[in-house]
Amino acid sequence: MDSLVEIDDDTVLTEYLVDMLHKIFDPLPVPMILIDKDSKVRMINQVFADFLGYPKSYIIGKPVAEIDKNTRFPFVLKTKKSEIAWKHKFGNGRTAIVHRIVVLDEQGEVKYAVGMVLFEDLDQFKDIIEKNKLLENEVHLYKSQLKEMYGAKYSWDTIIGNSPKMSQTKFIAKRAAQSISNVLILGESGTGKELFAHAIHNDSARNHMPFVKVNCAAIPSELLESELFGYEEGAFTGAKKGGKIGKFELANGGSIFLDEIGDMPLKMQAKLLRVLQEREFERVGGNRTVKIDLRVIAATNKDLQRLIAEGKFREDLYYRLNVMTIEIPPLRERVEDIEEITIKLMEKLSNQLGIYVPKISKKALELLKSYSWPGNVRELENVLERAINLTETDTILPIHLPLYITQNKRKIDPNSIDSLQNLLEQTEREAIKSCLEYTNGNKLKTAKILNISRTNLYSKIEKYGLE
Structure with a gap:
């Protein structure tokens, strides 16, 4: 009968089995050790012994x-909790990353523990971590670039405003997102x-697929067809070898x-109409039909019905696009949203x-609400960016706003022109008065900002009763 190597009261291993364990683990390049419940070493492979x-x-x-x-094995056996990827400094002065794994029986009692050295050299571990971080950063960069190029970035949370008109617009847009119909978005610049286009795509069943943007006004008319539908090699002088895929194929x-x-252009409108009707097209210079399955979201700040009357827009294309129409109200028609939009834009611009400019005075906010905003939210953002650059405190004051806004409320009666x-x-x-408010009554600073002498400032303060 083989001699026995005792592990605990209930379990024994024959020398034969111990020998087999050594034969199995000795060739492995990973240092390994087996500890019994009394913290005694029962097996260790050669690479760990050498270590x-x-x-x-x-x-x-x-x-x-x-x-x-x-060693921390006695502690691990006592707590019955394994330690994974721990940094450990051995008694011989070497430092490594190790596992200490506790093995329990059916009753939850300790049977033994297994130790493994993952990295014998911390420099090797750091090198792998750095390479892994580099790889993760590269993957993240590529994903970000793909998302930037062919992904929708905005959601409903990005669209600020809960005024009645904006709430109604959002409601219609959300219903449009759940449909498969084409969408036409109308609104001023x-x-x-x-x-809204981004949010509709992100809230649709197609949100995991590409979202491709095309600015029809920014692409020269002679290039628009090849940009939208791509071209075959040799289709025209300067065509890229191998051809080029178009935006419609990218968005498939x-x-x-x-x-x-x-x-x-009208010529392209005819081609677009065929694509919407047939769901297919040919690349420029090609004769192969490309089948596509996508949803078109179109937008314009033009009056399409007027363009139809002028012969500048196809009526049949208009009705093909005008299935789910969303009309975004201008900022002047939703004054209730201006404060919330302003605060959000200030946070964005400060970053x-x-x-860091988190506050705006009550008077400055009233001036913003009284202005008509022909450029809408984009104009508001530009005005706030200017104001943040001008302020030296954490608050936007009327003095930081353009004159055409601060003087907007005062209307001159033509019959009584002063x-x-x-x-x-x-x-x-x-x-x-605005400058004194800005400087908290500091006359020296006020005179410097207004580029007048302090004596002249005192004289004008007395003249206008601003004390």
Whole structure:
């Protein structure tokens, strides 16, 4: 009968089995060790013995603390909790990344523990970590670039405003997102038509597929066809070898956003109509039919019905696009949203500019609400960016706003036009008053900002009763 190597009261291993374990684990390049419940070494492979600097015959049967004075195995066996990928400094001064894995029986009692050295050299571990980080960064970069090129970035949360008109617009847009129909977005420049297009795609069943954007007004008419539908090799002088895939093929399975559709040439409108009807097209210079499955989201700030009357837009294309129509209200028709939009834009611009300006005065906000905003949200963003760059505090004041906004509320009656002198004095008084508010009454600073002498400032303060 084989001699026995005792592991615990209930389990024994024959020398034959121990020998088999050594034969299995010795060839492995990973240092491994087997500890019993009494913290004694029962098996260790050759590479680990070499790492520790002892003969295997010396290690076997010894308490693990005699082999490694810094061992944590007694603690691990006591707590019954494994330790994964721990940094450990051995008694011989070497540092490595290790596993300590506890093996329990059916009753949850400790049977033994297995130790493994993952990295014998921390420099090797750091090198792998750095390479892994580099790989992750590259993958993240490629994903970001793909998302930027062919993905929708915005969602409903990006669209700010809960006024009655905007709430109604969002409701219709969300219903449109759940349909498979084409969408036509109408609205003045700067109202956020592209935001709605992104949100509609992201909320649709196609959200995992490409979202391709095309600005019909930005591409020369002679290049628009090849840009939309691609071209075959040799289709024209300068054509890329192997041809080029068009935007419609890139968007296959997803959505294509045709911005400024009202500026599309009539010739291209006819080709687009066929694509919408037949769901197929040919590349420029090719004769192979390309089948596609996508949803068209079009947008324009033009009056398409007027363009139809003028013969500049095809009526049949209009009705093909005008299935789910979303009309975005201009900012002047949703004054209730201006404060919320302003705060959100200030947060965004503060992060972009690195200038923390979280507050706006009540009077400055009232001035923003009283302005008509022909450029809509885009114009508001530009005004706030200018204001943030001008302020030296954490608050936007009227003095930081353009004159065409601060003087917007004062309307002159044509029947009682004041003298030029009086108008100049009114403007001067308002400028001094705003500057004093900005400097918290600091007259020296106010005079410096207004580029006048302190004596002159005192004189004007007295004149206009601004004390």
